[in-house]
Amino acid sequence: MIVIIRPPSNTEFANTVIRSITFSFTLSKPVLLLRFSGNRLGRCCLRLITRDGSGGTQAESARALAYLISDPNVSEAVLGRPGAVPKLLRFIFSCQPQRSKKQSRRSSLDVSDSLKGRSMLVAAIMDIVTSNCDSSENIVFKPSLPGNAATRDIAAAIQVIEEGGMFLDESVEHEDDGDGGGGMKGIGIKVLGGTTVLGLSRTNELLELRNPIPRQMELESTRKNLVLQHKHENSLAQTKLNSAVVPGLWDDLHSEHVAVPFAAWALANWAMASAGNRSLIEELDQDGNAVMTALMAPERSVKWHGSLVARLLLVDHNLPLNDYVSDWSSTLLSTIHQASKNEDIPLAQVALSAFSVSIERSERAQKKVMEKGLHLLRDSAKWTRKNKNVQEALAKALELVCSGHMHFSLEESQKWSGILLSWVFEKNSSHTLRSSAIKILTCILEDHGPYSIPMSQGWLAILLSEVLAASKAASAKGNFQPKNDKVKTQIDQSNVVSAAQAVNQLAGAVVNLAGNQLLTTTESIDAFPLADLFSMEPLVGPSKNLKKDTVPKFDVADSAVATLKGIKALAELCSDDFSCQEKITDYGVLCLLKRLLLSDDYEKLAAITAYDASKIHEPQERNGNVPNKSSESGNNDPSSVRVPPTAHIRRHAARLLTILSLLPKVQKIMVADEAWCSWLESCANGKISGCSDLKIQSYARATLLNIFCHEESANDGISKSDTAKRWKPCPRYDDIIYLINPELPHWKCPEKIDKDVFRKESSSSETTAIDNSGKSVTKPSTDDDVSSSDVHVNRSESVETPLFDVVFIHGLRGGPYKTWRISEDKSSTKSGLVEKIDQEAGKLGTFWPGEWLSADFRQARMFTLKYKTNLTQWSGASLPLQEVSSMLLEKLVAAGIGDRPVVFVTHSMGGLVVKQMLYKAKTENFDNLVNNTIGVIFYSCPHFGSKLADMPWRMGLVLRPAPSIGELRSGSAKLVELNDFTRHLHKKGLLEVLSFCETKVTPIVEGYGGWAFRMEIVPIESAYPGFGELVVLESTDHINSCKPVSRSDPSYTETLEFLKKLKDRYTPPPPKLDRGS
Structure with missing residues (x-):
């Protein structure tokens, strides 16, 4: 049934028409009625509900409106009409019971037929008001009111929130509504100072809707009843919303208990709808009192919508920031505290969202929170531990407070x-x-x-x-x-x-x-x-x-x-x-x-x-x-x-x-930290007091090289067998790889690494490999004070790329630096375990690879490696030979060692580690490392076993051998196999070898009588592999064979000459000049 009506003049006829339309809602959807009636039905009903004395017409119109606004398909069209909200507010004040000194309590069971329509409309209004207040998921919802709200409508809502009542137009006649009220008179809006500044003009004709006691105190007594009724209404309305509107659920509430929540809901919807509405709200509420009143209201839904209005006004940066924002933030914090205590998560969340924006925009708000509100935030954090969203919001708010000019006191810091x-x-x-x-x-x-x-x-x-x-x-x-x-x-x-x-x-x-x-x-x-x-x-x-x-x-x-x-x-x-x-x-x-x-x-x-x-x-x-x-x-x-x-x-x-700098997330964080990068650069250059340790300087440079390598490694997600075949865009320096002289220009970090520099074809010749391998490096800044911007170096100021990599690998119980320090004497005077002797000898003296060799042989980058190897199990287990070699191989390849010609300098067991590593690289197709290893220097390497390794098996009560020592016994088949492999490389002309041999015994164990057990750890027959050059070091024991006393010591001069020969052999000839030019 489709009926199109105009505002009727005959009350009885109007009642009949409205009743017929209401009955039709049970047969067809109201959206169809509105579609064919041109929206006249909603307009008519809104007019009729404000007419006092029309009795049944008002009740039937209210019943029809209840059906309309309960349907989500049409409610927006009805509520969005100009003047709809003020008319509904007038209706609430006219139909709901009002306070008087002789107020009798009315039960929802006593509602007569003539008031059922009014009860249904109030129930529908409250259902809309409370529909979003319990949602902890979506604070922002689709507004039901238009973005071009009339100024009069917003002013009416603000008036209801502030005053708890409203004024009626003088043109409308008002009679006693039969509910104990005396009626309401007069509303007017006066333009003050132009068209943009608006204000309310009030007279003494405001109806007194309140008792002399403050509204805040009075409404506290009804809070529990409000919450219980709201929860009951919510559950009931969900099941019967589409079929009928249940009357009587809110009949016990006084008029402002319904009007104020509805006005707050309307204000929140208008604020969400458009920036224009927010501007009007800010102009009409210039002192912020309406929002403040809503924030302080005892009704939960008013607090919720008031908090939402506050947030929407604060996030709009086109609106001016007023001084009352700090007062808002204090009230919001109180709301958060109370809601957290009561486990009211939705209210806590919306208040937190507004609170966070307030302290983000207002320094005064931050100061207030810092001075008086931290204990409230702390209590809220403890009460809401189980709610992730609230905890996140609290943490974000706290971060905003302490990240500005405000600082926690020491005591507050300790409490937090x-x-x-x-x-x-x-x-x-x-x-x-x-x-x-x-x-x-x-x-x-x-x-x-x-x-x-x-x-x-x-x-x-x-x-x-x-x-x-x-x-x-x-x-x-x-x-x-x-x-x-x-x-x-x-x-x-x-x-x-x-x-x-x-x-x-x-x-x-x-x-x-x-x-x-x-x-x-x-x-x-x-x-x-x-x-x-x-x-x-x-x-x-x-x-x-x-x-x-x-x-x-x-x-x-x-x-x-x-x-x-x-x-x-x-x-x-x-x-x-x-x-x-x-x-x-x-x-x-x-x-x-x-x-x-x-x-x-x-x-x-x-x-x-x-x-x-x-x-x-x-x-x-x-x-x-x-x-x-x-x-x-x-x-x-x-x-x-x-x-x-x-x-x-x-x-x-x-x-x-350095370990963590290989992670992409760490690289991202550190690249953005200019102060930290500047400190690392200064540390690597030796300019930080207290950081003169060579290891710290190497770690600093390795970290910088790692973090400025932005591109992902091509090895990610592929098997180890394919690693050698894939191009690696940048080296990855682990904590076991130390960079010697990290302040040199070739270690500086390029802003961007050219991929072509790293591309190396497997078919390249040795000379081509030298030309095309390695990382492109650039000149550092000439300023003594290195800033963070110096980390990014201009590639146009390039320096000569080092031709070689020289890698030092220590031996038994050695170290990356202490093994290679100079010695005052070529024989050990102290007795004790070999590992202790080497440890003591490495504490003093110059690190000769960094001091001497880098100055005398500038064509090389130099590394020194660290790995665990103990002589005995007394000081901890050590890795056996194969495990050490596998681990080092993986780290070296990741660091790009092997992409250019490389020479290994080894002491004792370190020589066996290199031989095993090359053997494993060959079997696993790491061809670059094998092909580009052009030389190995062995200091006292036990190619065929060590007498020291034989001794523990015969003196089990003296020493307990570690597994790595077992592989060093004389006659070990594994050692013979490795030596044959190395001999093959040397015979093919791919590998040059230089060996040093000790001649003096080394003190091993000191007895009770003061005598020392001494022995020749690596005899000459084991120190010489049977190929390559051999240098016998006179009056030198095992520990000091790699520790020259001066630059004229054979242990240094022979090494330097060996490297220079390799340089002359593998350096490409200079380009010929065109004589005709």
Whole structure:
């Protein structure tokens, strides 16, 4: 049935028509009625519901409107009509019960037939108002109101929100509505100062809708009833929305309890609909009072929509930023706090969204939060731990507060540290939450420097503990059963044990250092600002043993030693474990590493401690009241303050950074950090005080080379057998590869690596390989002070590319630097294990490859390698020969070693490692490395076995041999096979060989009587492979054969001459000049 009506003059006739239309809703969809009636039905009903005295006509019109606005297909057309919202607001005030001193409570069961239509419309309105307030997924929804709202309509909604009532037009007659109200009179909008500044003109004819008591206090008593009714209405309306509108659900509410939520809903929809509407809202509410009233309202839906309006106005940067925004932010924070406490997640989320924008745009808001609101945010964070979205929003808001000009106090930082670290380490934490927490922690460490050490150490302890737990879980899940004969497994197990010990030491260091600082000012451990941090594993156990009356003997040096062991253990665990590297990167280890490298927190804290101790000590000395207690004396004596081992901490931190710099995500982070890149450049050039260690400088350069290689390696995702056949766009320097003289020009980082420079055809001749291999490098800046921009070097200022790679590989218990230092004497005077002798000999003396050879032979890049090899199992297991060679082969190929002619310089077992590596490279088709290895220098290499390796088998009670030593026994078939392979390469003219032989015995074991057991470790018959050149070093033992005493020492001069011969042989001739030119 289709009926088109005009506003009727006869009330009874109108009732009949409207009742017929309403009945038709049960037979057909209202959208069809509107389509054919030209929207006249909605307009007519909106007019009729505002006419007092029309009795049944108003009720039937309300019933029809209830059906219309309950249908999502037509509600937008009805509510979007100009004047629709004010008319519905008038209807609410006319039909709902109003407060009076003699107010009788009306039950929804007592609604008469004449009021059912009105009840249905109110129920439909409240259903619309509350439809989005419980959604925790989508705060933003499709607005139901138009983007070109009339100024009068917005003004009416603002008036209802602010005043709790509204004025009616004088042209409309009003009679007593029969519900105990006295009617409403007069509304007018006056233009003030032009067409853009609007204001409300009010008279004394406003109907008093409120009791003398404030609305805030009065409405608190109805809050529970509102929530219960809302929940009931929601569930009921979902099932019957399309068939009927249930009346009576909201009949017990007073008129403003319905009108104010509806006005707030309308304001939010208008604000969402268009920028023009937002501009009108801002102009009409210039003092922000309407929004503030909505934010402070007791009704939940009003708070929700008020928060949404605030957010929409704040995100619109075309609107002016007013001073009242800071008041909004304070109220929003209170809403967040209360909603979090009540577990009202949707309200907390929308308030958080507005709060975040307010502190982002207003410094005054940030200041207010920093001064008075941090405890509210902290409580909210604790109450909403299970909700990811709220935690993310809280973290983002906190990040906005502390990333500007505002800074946390030390006490606030300590109180937040536990929450922030829980955000970092919880399994369900999202990347957004973790990232915000890490940024906040970074700000805290930067702001408080040495005083933040307990927090940074706690971070490291938890991080190392998480890595250990993940390792154990992975082993249990895979039913991993370690084999005792696998030396690599033994080393991994040893690393796990060391890491567990480091965790315990770190946890104790955190608690003891914090105890020294805080127990003197705190009554109990529970009142500690770090109480939340101490509640996390592995800090729980040590914190329980901390007592106020017993201050532990602990200083900064002890804390630094714990950090050193923790960083070292972390580097060992993650050196070859990609998943571990990814995990610790996600856990924010880069922040810790940057702090350890660039800052002097431990030195500063030690200095502060010494100064404080001296201040306490001076008055005691003047008064002669020096305490007798050893504990007090030890803590207060400035002379007892030890120097922390910060240089060692930096070295291991730099090593871990080099390991991580191969990850794409780390490269992206570090490339964007200009300060860090500048520091690394200066460190690599030896310009940072306290970073003169050669390993640190090499790590710094290797890290820069890794992070500025933006292109993905072509080896990703392919099998090892195909590695040699694929082109690699850039080298990857691992932590076992050290760059000698990293300050030289050929190590500088190019801005972009030309792929063609790396392309090397397998059919190229030796001369062609020399010409076309290697990485293009450029000249460095001539400025002494290197800035971050110097890292990007102009390719046009290129320097001569080195022709060779020279790689040094140490031997038994040697090291990348200590093996190659000069010696004062060619024989070892100290007795003891060979590994100890070599260790002591390497502590002093010049590193001759870097000091002498780089100056005398400038045509080469130089590397020195590190690998684990112990003479005995007393100091830990070592890798056998094949495992060492496989590992080194993989690292060398990844670093691009073998792409140009390479010469290996080896000592002792290092020579066997090279021979095994070349053998494996040949079998696995790493042709570049085999073909481009043009020379090997052997210092005391046991080609056919060592007497030292024979001795442990005969003296089992003296030494227990490691597996690698077993492969060095005389007559080993494996050694003969490797030597035949090398002989074949030499015979074909592909490989030149130079061998050095020792002539003196080396002290091995010192007995009880002071005598030493000495022996010739590698005799001449084993040191000479049977081909190539042989140099016999007079009066030289095994340890010192690779340690020249001067540049005229044969162990150096013969090596230099050997390299020069290779250069002359493989250097291409200069181009011939055209004489006719």
